[in-house]
Amino acid sequence: MARNFINLDVNPCKMCMPMGAAIAFKGIEKSILMMHGSQGCSTYMRRHMATHYNEPVDIASSSLTEQGTVYGGENNLKKGLRNTIQLYQPKVIGVVTTCLAETIGEDIDRLINEFVAEEEIAKDITFIPVATPGYGGTEYEGYYLSLRKMVERLAEEGSNDKVNIIAGNLTPAEIRRIKEILESFSISYNLLPDISKTLDAPYSKDYQKLPDGGTTIEEIKSMGGAKATIELGALLDEKISAGQFLEDEFRIPLYRVALPIGLANVDKFINALSKVTGAKPDPKLTEARGRMLDAMVDSHKYNAQGRAAIFGQPELVYSIATLCLENGLVPALLATGAKTSKLEELLKKDFGLAVEDTVIIDDTDFDTIRDYVNKLDVNILIGHSDGKFITERDGIPLVRVGFPIHDRVGGQRKVTIGYDGSVNFLDEITNTLLDRKYSSYREDMYDKHFTG
Amino acid sequence: MSRSAELGTLEERKDSILRNSKQEKKDLKCDQNSVAGAVSQRACVYSGARVVLNPITDAYHLVHGPIGCASYTWDLRGSLTSGAEVFRNSFSTDLREKDIVFGGEKKLTAAIDEIVEAYDPKVVFVYSTCVVGVIGDDLAAVCKAAEQKYNIRVIPVQAPGFAGNKSTGYKAAGNAILELMDTNVTPLKKKGINILGDYNLAGELWILQGYLNRVGIEVNAKFTGDSSCEEIMRAPQAELNIVQCAGSMTLLAKKMEKRYGIPFVKISFVGIDDTIASLRKIAQLLGEQKIIDNVEELIKEEQAKVKEELEFYRQRLEGYSAAIYVGGGFKAISLIKQFNSLGINPVMVGTQNGKKEEYARIRDLTDEGTIILDDANPTELEKFMKERGADILVGGVKERPLAYKLGVAFCDHNHGRKHPLTGFVGAVNFAKELDSTLNSPVWKIIAKESGGE
Numbered sequence: 001m002a003r004n005f006i007n008l009d010v011n012p013c014k015m016c017m018p019m020g021a022a023i024a025f026k027g028i029e030k031s032i033l034m035m036h037g038s039q040g041c042s043t044y045m046r047r048h049m050a051t052h053y054n055e056p057v058d059i060a061s062s063s064l065t066e067q068g069t070v071y072g073g074e075n076n077l078k079k080g081l082r083n084t085i086q087l088y089q090p091k092v093i094g095v096v097t098t099c100l101a102e103t104i105g106e107d108i109d110r111l112i113n114e115f116v117a118e119e120e121i122a123k124d125i126t127f128i129p130v131a132t133p134g135y136g137g138t139e140y141e142g143y144y145l146s147l148r149k150m151v152e153r154l155a156e157e158g159s160n161d162k163v164n165i166i167a168g169n170l171t172p173a174e175i176r177r178i179k180e181i182l183e184s185f186s187i188s189y190n191l192l193p194d195i196s197k198t199l200d201a202p203y204s205k206d207y208q209k210l211p212d213g214g215t216t217i218e219e220i221k222s223m224g225g226a227k228a229t230i231e232l233g234a235l236l237d238e239k240i241s242a243g244q245f246l247e248d249e250f251r252i253p254l255y256r257v258a259l260p261i262g263l264a265n266v267d268k269f270i271n272a273l274s275k276v277t278g279a280k281p282d283p284k285l286t287e288a289r290g291r292m293l294d295a296m297v298d299s300h301k302y303n304a305q306g307r308a309a310i311f312g313q314p315e316l317v318y319s320i321a322t323l324c325l326e327n328g329l330v331p332a333l334l335a336t337g338a339k340t341s342k343l344e345e346l347l348k349k350d351f352g353l354a355v356e357d358t359v360i361i362d363d364t365d366f367d368t369i370r371d372y373v374n375k376l377d378v379n380i381l382i383g384h385s386d387g388k389f390i391t392e393r394d395g396i397p398l399v400r401v402g403f404p405i406h407d408r409v410g411g412q413r414k415v416t417i418g419y420d421g422s423v424n425f426l427d428e429i430t431n432t433l434l435d436r437k438y439s440s441y442r443e444d445m446y447d448k449h450f451t452g
Numbered sequence: 453m454s455r456s457a458e459l460g461t462l463e464e465r466k467d468s469i470l471r472n473s474k475q476e477k478k479d480l481k482c483d484q485n486s487v488a489g490a491v492s493q494r495a496c497v498y499s500g501a502r503v504v505l506n507p508i509t510d511a512y513h514l515v516h517g518p519i520g521c522a523s524y525t526w527d528l529r530g531s532l533t534s535g536a537e538v539f540r541n542s543f544s545t546d547l548r549e550k551d552i553v554f555g556g557e558k559k560l561t562a563a564i565d566e567i568v569e570a571y572d573p574k575v576v577f578v579y580s581t582c583v584v585g586v587i588g589d590d591l592a593a594v595c596k597a598a599e600q601k602y603n604i605r606v607i608p609v610q611a612p613g614f615a616g617n618k619s620t621g622y623k624a625a626g627n628a629i630l631e632l633m634d635t636n637v638t639p640l641k642k643k644g645i646n647i648l649g650d651y652n653l654a655g656e657l658w659i660l661q662g663y664l665n666r667v668g669i670e671v672n673a674k675f676t677g678d679s680s681c682e683e684i685m686r687a688p689q690a691e692l693n694i695v696q697c698a699g700s701m702t703l704l705a706k707k708m709e710k711r712y713g714i715p716f717v718k719i720s721f722v723g724i725d726d727t728i729a730s731l732r733k734i735a736q737l738l739g740e741q742k743i744i745d746n747v748e749e750l751i752k753e754e755q756a757k758v759k760e761e762l763e764f765y766r767q768r769l770e771g772y773s774a775a776i777y778v779g780g781g782f783k784a785i786s787l788i789k790q791f792n793s794l795g796i797n798p799v800m801v802g803t804q805n806g807k808k809e810e811y812a813r814i815r816d817l818t819d820e821g822t823i824i825l826d827d828a829n830p831t832e833l834e835k836f837m838k839e840r841g842a843d844i845l846v847g848g849v850k851e852r853p854l855a856y857k858l859g860v861a862f863c864d865h866n867h868g869r870k871h872p873l874t875g876f877v878g879a880v881n882f883a884k885e886l887d888s889t890l891n892s893p894v895w896k897i898i899a900k901e902s903g904g905e
Contacts, residue, residue, distance in 0.1 A: 004570075005563070005566045005570070006562070006566070007545060007559050007562040007563040007565075007566055008514075008543055008544070008545065008546075008563045008566045008567065009519060009522065009543070009544045009545075009546035010541060010542070010543055010544075011526060011541055011542055012519050012522055012523040012526065012542060012544060012546075014519055014523065015519070015520060015523050015524070016518060016519055016520030016523065018520075019520070034489070037582070037613075037614075038496050038497075038582050038612075038613035038614035039486050039492055039494055039495065039496050039613070039617070040494075040495045040496025040497075040498060040499050040613045041496075041520070041613070042491075043492070043493065043494060043495045043496070043499075043850070044495065044499075044520070044524035044525075045524075046850050047524070047849050047850050048524060050849055050850050050852065050853050051849055053853075054853055054856075055853050055857075056830060056850075056853045056854040056857055057850075057853075058491050058830050059491070060489050060490075060491050061486075061488070061489075061491070061492070062488045062489065063485065063486045063487070063488045063489075063490075063492065064614045065485050065614055065615075065616075066614060066615050066616070068614070069585075069586060069614050069615075076488045077488070079487075079488045079489060080488030080489030081489060082489065083462050083464075083487060083488060083489030083490050084489040084491070086462060087460075087462065087489075087490070087491065087829070087831050098582070099517070099518050099520070099552075099581075099582055099583045100582040100583060100586065100613070100614055102552075103552055103582075103583045103586045103587065104586055133518075133549070133552075134518040134519070134520045134521075135518035135519075135547050135548050135549055135551070135552055135583070136549060138519075201857075203857075203898065203901070205901075205902040205903070207834065207857045207858050209830065209831065209834070337519075367541070386526070389527070389540075
């Protein structure tokens with residue numbers, strides 16, 4: 001069963017769509033997000049992001065009140081946009097809806113068009129509206145949908161030598177790693193979104209409310225003329241795929257690959273790059289790959305003792321599951337709060353997953369995950385910080401990865417992608433298993449064989 | 453562009469910002485809705501209700517709405533418990549598109565059925581959220597039907613996010629607590645006191661309770677930190693209410709005074725001076741000589757324990773300047789005094805939900821030129837911290853990275869703190885935390901990098 005209750009969600013393993021939009025728009029140069037809804041939504045998301053990225057995250061709200069809810073939020077939204085422009089001087093404003101705005105039927109496309117026609121200050125600003133009702137999906141869909149809407153709005157027909165990279169919801173450090181890999185192929189690229197600096201800004205004497213960095217509007221425009229798109233997202237629905245839009249609209253060949261975690265997935269990403277550039281991977285990459293193979297051999301027996309529960313956003317769960325499968329670590333439970341049937345489908349198809357060994361649940365909650373963790377003798381948890389509740393109650397260690405990580409530092413600097421990143425991540429998993437073994441085996445053996 | 457915009461603030465916000473002047477006594481505009489687009493640090497009505505009620509340890513907190521509202525507030529506060537752990541879960545009806553279209557009452561009814569069947573609860577709080585307020589689910593009717601069906605308390609908390617601000621949520625929570633108290637009011641025996649508005653963050657309530665027990669004061673009920681539903685139901689029997697977090701609980705205290713004849717007093721255990729004053733005030737109100745004597749004894753003992761350590765820190769902290777941005781005015785007032793006692797000068801003081809009389813008091817307590825703000829935003833916080841040369845900001849989680857980016861030290865006075873900041877021991881922890889951040893070697897490196905001294 002995917003969830004313990006039919007009507008109840010107990011301890012959510014998901015967030016809502018606007019959260020995904022908030023992260024995606026942070027990857028656009030000099031952009032700010034306006035959430036059309038009540039004041040609380042923006043504050044909650046700012047708090048969640050602030051603890052994960054350890055960066056100031058400013059998100060505007062139209063601060064809808066009772067009056068706006070009854071008579072329409074037009075005044076609030078327009079006034080909110082004016083104030084936000086005055087305070088932040090952004091180049092881009094993402095305007096996203098919330099549960100409230102959608103339920104009262106706000107037409108943000110129309111309101112933005114009016115605003116642009118009415119206001120002088122709006123003329124140099126690019127507005128990107130996205131409908132993200134909180135009840136319409138999770139942060140996963142909100143993230144990819146926002147990217148698609150950016151491309152739908154801005155990409156232009158053309159012809160250039162660039163490659164589009166649509167990044168999944170990775171960390172700023174991982175985006176930097178992606179860039180290193182791209183640069184090793186000496187290709188010019190459009191990377192969407194680029195949170196590498198905006199959500200992990202170097203210390204500087206002069207603080208900027210909208211930090212440097214991020215994908216530029218020009219880059220998004222030129223995505224319509226690129227020679228290929230590589231989209232990091234193996235499970236996503238076509239309707240929220242920016243790469244799919246580019247293929248449908250501009251006939252740009254689309255390579256959709258999983259988040260490059262684990263040997264096979266990194267290979268697929270690198271192969272896609274080789275294919276679109278016609279170049280062989282840099283020797284450094286080949287060397288890193290060899291080192292990964294070596295490391296996999298070194299730790300395979302330790303990994304064989306692992307039974308993992310992996311939870312979080314579907315793309316991450318999928319790629320970590322493949323890393324486990326490659327290394328003999330049993331992915332006993334794969335769980336995501338989003339709705340998807342692709343996890344099972346793809347793992348069976350690409351990795352010959354024997355489903356009888358693995359429980360796969362979607363649209364689930366932590367109450368259910370915890371029950372399975374105990375039922376399936378899981379000895380390691382892999383996922384974001386909310387899994388700590390299982391650790392606290394059942395003593396099973398948690399390897400933190402994904403979003404949010406708010407009870408440890410460094411979530412924004414974690415790298416699990418690429419050959420190097422995968423090895424480091426695998427080491428962390430293996431060491432967590434070893435730590436558990438070393439801390440208890442003397443006692444265990446004594447109890448088992450001496451006391452009998 | 454208008455002048456205030458040049459200064460980095462919005463025209464509409466200018467009456468909510470005050471430069472303290474002893475000659476010109478102007479009132480600060482407060483208790484208003486946030487200005488759209490200003491990037492307020494405030495949350496919503498639902499949030500206000502949830503933070504107040506959630507620490508009730510054995511209640512089931514069911515959020516009727518889409519998943520976000522429950523997700524972002526799961527175990528939000530670091531409230532500790534000596535009993536049940538139920539409150540550390542987050543229950544939601546997880547509304548979807550079709551529920552929005554067809555209404556969520558059926559789902560809510562079924563969700564309550566599921567809770568009752570699985571957990572056998574005594575009390576369920578059902579929170580409404582933004583959409584529920586719009587689609588018109590009759591929360592009260594659903595709750596009432598469930599009460600009758602199961603013979604338990606199912607209490608609606610009317611908290612659509614848009615229907616006011618956080619203070620409105622406090623009020624909704626207060627009403628829910630009153631409703632719980634009214635379950636079966638027994639003949640009033642008038643004994644012991646209730647502690648209102650301490651949420652037992654990092655065990656702070658236990659410290660307070662410990663002091664009261666030591667001087668011979670019986671604690672009848674506490675809410676909501678480390679409380680049980682049964683305990684709250686017997687709250688009407690107390691002879692006095694003491695109110696620690698004035699922002700969230702004053703209104704409830706007033707209602708209890710009217711309904712049950714229990715007088716209340718606002719106290720604060722933030723900082724040594726306020727702790728001492730509060731203990732004395734409580735003892736005076738109870739009027740028993742023995743308690744009054746015991747309080748003096750306790751003050752003497754506790755002060756002796758912390759004196760040396762506090763002096764050590766005072767010497768290391770004297771001369772710094774502080775900025776304060778917290779939720780309520782009463783806490784800000786205590787913090788001003790606490791900073792002063794450590795030789796630190798507050799140069800900027802703001803709150804999310806302060807009241808008129810609290811801002812008047814803040815004006816009295818601070819120096820000429822101190823910036824006082826209501827419902828500030830990051831732009832204003834940045835501007836005034838820089839302008840006034842604050843060395844440290846005390847605030848919540850969202851303000852922390854901003855302070856750090858500006859090269860300003862930070863003290864976490866938030867829901868999630870892991871060490872207590874109240875009472876005598878808390879005053880030492882506070883000084884220690886200030887020292888750990890203000891006197892960290894990283895600032896020397898940062899200053900050098902930035903071309904400073």
